[in-house]
Amino acid sequence: MVIGMKKLGLGCMRLPLTDPENPARVDIAQVTQMVDLFLERGFSYFDTAYMYHGFTSENVVREVLTSRYPRDRYILTTKMPTMRLKEQGDLERIFGEQLAKCGVAYFDYYLLHNLNTMHYEIAQRLDAFAFIRQKKQAGQVRKIGFSYHDGPALLDQILTEHPYVDVVQLQINYLDWDSAGIQSRKCYEVARRHGKNIIVMEPVKGGALANVPEDVMQLFEAATPGMSAASWAIRFAASLDGVCMVLSGMSNMEQLMDNISYMENFQPMQESEREVLAQVVSRMNAATAISCTGCNYCTAGCPVKIPIPTYFSLYNTEMQSMRRGFSVQQVYYENYAKNHSKASACLECGQCERQCPQHLPVIRWLKKVAEVLEE
Ligand code: SF4
Ligand code: SF4
Numbered sequence: 343m344v345i346g347m348k349k350l351g352l353g354c355m356r357l358p359l360t361d362p363e364n365p366a367r368v369d370i371a372q373v374t375q376m377v378d379l380f381l382e383r384g385f386s387y388f389d390t391a392y393m394y395h396g397f398t399s400e401n402v403v404r405e406v407l408t409s410r411y412p413r414d415r416y417i418l419t420t421k422m423p424t425m426r427l428k429e430q431g432d433l434e435r436i437f438g439e440q441l442a443k444c445g446v447a448y449f450d451y452y453l454l455h456n457l458n459t460m461h462y463e464i465a466q467r468l469d470a471f472a473f474i475r476q477k478k479q480a481g482q483v484r485k486i487g488f489s490y491h492d493g494p495a496l497l498d499q500i501l502t503e504h505p506y507v508d509v510v511q512l513q514i515n516y517l518d519w520d521s522a523g524i525q526s527r528k529c530y531e532v533a534r535r536h537g538k539n540i541i542v543m544e545p546v547k548g549g550a551l552a553n554v555p556e557d558v559m560q561l562f563e564a565a566t567p568g569m570s571a572a573s574w575a576i577r578f579a580a581s582l583d584g585v586c587m588v589l590s591g592m593s594n595m596e597q598l599m600d601n602i603s604y605m606e607n608f609q610p611m612q613e614s615e616r617e618v619l620a621q622v623v624s625r626m627n628a629a630t631a632i633s634c635t636g637c638n639y640c641t642a643g644c645p646v647k648i649p650i651p652t653y654f655s656l657y658n659t660e661m662q663s664m665r666r667g668f669s670v671q672q673v674y675y676e677n678y679a680k681n682h683s684k685a686s687a688c689l690e691c692g693q694c695e696r697q698c699p700q701h702l703p704v705i706r707w708l709k710k711v712a713e714v715l716e717e
Pocket of ligand 1: 694708
């Protein structure tokens with residue numbers, strides 16, 4: 343990243359729409375105004391992907407940004423849709439399409455999109471890392487990396503097998519930081535151990551941390567009057583060492599202006615503010631459905647090896663997130679379920695309930711997990 347560059351990126355995956363039912367109907371007039379203001383206030387980073395907004399986000403970027411501003415006014419990142427790759431030729435074909443859709447001769451950052459167990463297997467089989475490396479050598483890409491949605495062990499493996507990547511994009515927010523399901527902190531620590539710069543996605547947890555419960559908002563107000571709930575979430579992520587960029591999927595001018603107000607002259611979080619966040623996390627967790635402590639006493643004896651605390655954590659987060667459509671928790675659940683038994687595989691033997699120090703009705707909760715996350 344450029345030294346002194348502002349640490350807020352405009353994520354082009356939740357842009358305002360003219361038809362709320364159709365993600366491809368982006369409100370171009372409003373996005374144009376947002377881009378103009380964003381650049382005018384000294385920000386420069388834009389994040390898009392092949393598949394955002396029903397495959398139209400890259401075209402929107404061309405229309406509102408690259409066709410209107412000189413190439414050195416902005417930093418542009420897009421992503422190879424790893425999940426759609428069938429054969430090696432797809433890499434070159436899609437990359438060429440992306441350059442044309444975005445209307446640029448090179449990308450500043452180019453990432454393999456959404457690596458997890460399954461997509462990493464595709465990337466390995468088709469040599470996708472070699473492809474992006476070669477694009478960097480050819481000057482069509484400045485920096486390479488991947489966005490990631492899985493656990494710390496696989497991240498460690500990928501970074502060990504591909505130590506030359508420049509950057510990793512991770513889901514980090516204060517509520518997922520210590521959660522057993524998403525494991526933000528552990529993934530962050532792996533990336534730092536490998537010496538990687540980190541781009542943060544979902545700092546506001548898909549909008550959930552912008553709309554916090556009333557008692558939490560009172561805590562924020564008492565600490566820093568007049569600051570939005572989103573400001574706490576974005577500043578938390580931006581304050582971590584090694585985080586070079588925080589993406590915010592801004593959906594209207596009001597959100598953009600709010601984000602700009604505290605990121606224009608970004609001040610890292612003070613210790614006293616971190617203490618407020620610790621209280622907030624414990625309040626939000628206290629309001630969670632399943633009071634599992636993640637002790638793992640129940641898992642060793644499970645005949646079908648269900649990762650019980652992990653599924654409970656994802657369920658709790660799902661319940662807090664006031665989901666609209668796409669669910670990150672569901673993506674993580676599906677990833678886990680590829681290598682472990684699903685919640686619905688429970689044999690109701692009762693072993694786990696006998697072990698649980700919290701006396702949780704595990705069998706009943708697993709049924710709820712299956713209902714909510716196995717759609
Ligand atoms: S009741 Fe279900 S989750 Fe619990 S140990 Fe038996 S099979 Fe595993
Ligand atoms: S034993 Fe109970 S508290 Fe511990 S991980 Fe299992 S369900 Fe959670």
